[in-house]
Amino acid sequence: MAHETSGGFAALAFGLMVAMGAAQAQAQVTGSIFDPPDPPAAAPRNSHPLMAPQAIAAAEANFGACVANMWPLAQAKGVSRRGFEHYTAGLEPDMKIMDFLDSQPEFSKPLGEYVDMLVSERRVAGGREVLARYKPIFDAVERKYGVDRYVIAAIWGIExxxxxxxxxxxxxxxxxxxxxxxxxxRQDYFRDEFVATLQILDKGDVPAEHMKGSWAGAFGPTQFMPTSFQRFAVDFDGDGKRNVVDSVPDVIASTANNLKIDGWEFGKTWGYEVQLPANFDYRHVDRSKRYTLAQWASLGIRRPGAKAFPRPNDTAFLLLPAGSNGPAFLMLPNFSAILKYNPADAYALAIGHLSDRLRGGGDFAQAWPKERALSRSERVEMQTLLIRQGYDVGSVDGILGQKTRSAVQDFQMRTGMVPDGYPNVAVLQKLRN
Known part of the structure; x- marks a missing residue:
């Protein structure tokens, strides 16, 4: 549901998307959970004309008129004139948000450390507690929507x-x-969010005093953006309100409805940790290459402990989020459903892993490698050096997307490295030489 999260985790989520090259346009389409990411060709920090000091000052001075001019948009969405005037009267801008909007914090921890941080023992214990406390609700929601209770609890916990x-x-x-x-x-994006907020308040789904959230507008235990609320929220407790802040049944059911609409397949998992054979052909590490689990098994891929794949005809792609030295995963369609909720691999992995822990599973069999992540300046340097080698990496922005990773993989093959496509310090050092 392309939402936002509050406080430090909003920044964490956005940083993970930038650092790990998540599909940012996806969040724009789905309207998903964390800070709405920039378009793929976003301007570098502080270079956008609407972020210039004089433009900010002019927009702040014109704030009242800007809000008033959005009445036709609100009216077209069914907001009453009385409601519009009531909720916008005396409204003033929160200028501190501009600091958040244009900040690009540095994230130096590798993906595995973030996953371990999010799937803490405290969060596992908390999830088991809410699963027990609200078992009748989870039972009813699971029957109606066909979405795994453990993944809903995991989203609730991490959000x-x-x-x-x-x-x-x-x-x-x-x-x-x-x-x-x-x-x-981000004015074009947030006009829809503002109007959707007015719709929620005017209808009375959530009390105005309870509409509190992150700097970018996500609210409630599972952090709905207002437009995501309009698309996914349901009244499960039957009180006539879709209250995803105060009603636990509405929170659980709305989150389940979101995942169902985004393609969750009931009775199936999100993915499997796997082990690769010696001399594995790393050209198969490509999200576009989706084979059946039986086909992956024919390539020598096995689950830890020689466990069987329950449904060998299910299709999956191979993901090495920390390169060949870290855990490997075969990702099923439910992983993609989680990615629609927030398009960051670290987030989706944490949700999947936490859901398995809540179900009674253990840690990953393969430990995460002990290596530092590239800094933003190093990621930009890597892209620049790849361009000098003749590769097309798209924008030189420090976002290591598919073009950069494909270039890294080809460079690794040409230079005798393990061609896992993982852009780490070793690859950067080889490029420098």
Whole structure:
């Protein structure tokens, strides 16, 4: 559901998407969970004309008029004139948000450390507690929507630490979305979020005083963006309101409905940790190459402990999120459903892993490699050096997407390295030489 999260985890999520080359356009299409990522060709930090100091000042001075001018958009979405005037009266921008909007924090931890941090023993214990406490609700939701309760609980836990006040955010969703709809470089995106917020308030689904969330407008235990709320939220407790803040049944069912619409296949898992054979052909490490589990097995891929694949005809792609020295995974369609919720591999892996832990599973068999991640400047340097080698990596922006990874893989093959396509320090050092 392309939402946002609050506080530090919003920044964490966005940093992971940037650092790991997630499919940012996907979040724009799905309307998903964390900070709405920039388009693939986003301008570098502070270079967008709408982020210039004079443009910010002018937009701030025009804020009242900008909000008033959005009445036709709100009216077209069914917002009453009385409601519009009530909720926008005296509304002022939250200018601190501009610092968040254009910040690009540095993330130096490798993916595995983030996954381990998110799937903590405390979070596992908390998830088992909510699963037990709300078992009748999970039972009913699972019957109606066909979405695994453990993945819903995992999303709840990672998004907001099971609804803790610090996890859900404390900013006014109305004020945040209005600010971003009128000031800064994301105005087109956030006009829809602002109008959707007005719809929620005007209808009374969530009390105005409870519409608190992240700086970018995500709210509730599973952090819905307002437009995601409009698409996915359901009234499961039958009180006539779709309250994804205060009603646990509505929270659980709305999250399940989101995953169902995004393609969750009931009775199936998100993926399998696997082990690769010696002399494996790493050209198969490509998201576009989806084979049946039986075909992967014919290539020598096995599950740890020689466990069988329950459904050998299921299709999957091979993911090496930390390169050939880390865990390997065969990812099934349910992994893609989680990615639609937030398009960052680290997030989707954490959700999948936490759901397995809540079900009673253990840690990954293969440990994450002990190596540092590339800094942003090093990622930019890598892309620059690959271009000098004749490769097309797209924009030199430090976002290591598929073009960069394909270039890395070809460079590794040409230079005798393990061609896993993983852009690490060793590859950068080889490029420098």
């Amino acid at each position: 907001s630490n099971y609804g803790s006040p610090s996890g859900m955010g404390s900013r006014s969703v109305l004020r945040s979305t209005a600010t971003l709809a009128c000031i800064g470089r």
